[in-house]
Amino acid sequence: MGGRLSSHRFRRRVAWLTAAVAVGGVVVGGSTWIGNTGKSVETPFSDREAAVYKEPPVHPLTRAERLRLFETAWQFVRTAVARRHLDDAWELLAPEMQAGQTRKSWNTGFNNVVPFPVAAIAAWDVLYSYDNDVALDLALVAKSGGDTVGKSFTIELKRYPARGNRWLVASWVPRGISGAGQSRSAASAPPPPAPRAPLSAIWLVVPLSILGLVVLIPLLLAARSFVQHRRAARRYERELAGYTSSSSPS
Secondary structure (H helix, E strand, O other), rough: OHHOOHHHHHHHHHHHHHHHHHHHHHHHHHOOOOOOOOOOOOOOOOOOOOOOOOOOOOOOOHHHHHHHHHHHHHHHHHOOOOOOOHHHHHHHEEEHOOOOOOHHHHHOOOOOOOOOOEEEEEEEEEEEOOOOOOEEEEEEEEOOOOOEEEEEEEEEEEHHHHHOOOEEEEEEEEEOOOOHHEEEEHHHHHOOOOOOOOOHHHHHHHHHHHHHHHHHHHHHHHHHHHHHHHHHHHHHHHHHHHHHHHHOEE
């Protein structure tokens, strides 16, 4: 062993090996000390019962309730929707509709209610009716002189015990997309012209001719090769028959 330690090459190898082991030990120790820094994106399991939406019980509306709902809806339409007497319409708004604005900003007309130049309600129907939550479909007729004829909206009304069980407007949403039946200019516009081909049918002759040649030329070459082969076979048979007759003994 003393002889090996006296070798310069051996001592250099031992030094390199010792340094490599030390570096490896530092890396392993540091990794163990730091640990796993990754984060799991999996949803943790829970023993809590899953939240499942259950439709509330349907509330049959009485005649008096239907009349009260229609009166509130019509009052909201002829004030907030028509942009008239907005100060009175503020009292018809539920907390959902009043949120994000003040009474002063509401009275300016730049509010969260979709306007419409309404003249009357042509038809209405109950979309759904739950306890203290009802939605109505309203078909509005526009004032004469304008381009719009009519439009349908859905109004949601809720009843709040803290406000004396009054029906208040919780949402106002247009229904569907306006079409020709709701606009005078769109209804009177002429129908679009029938679609026309951008090119004449005569331009199809060139590609069809090329396609025909692509199919016809191989067929002609095949027919020519077949005829030549038959002629060569017949000529060979005649020559072979003549050679056989001339070479037979007399």
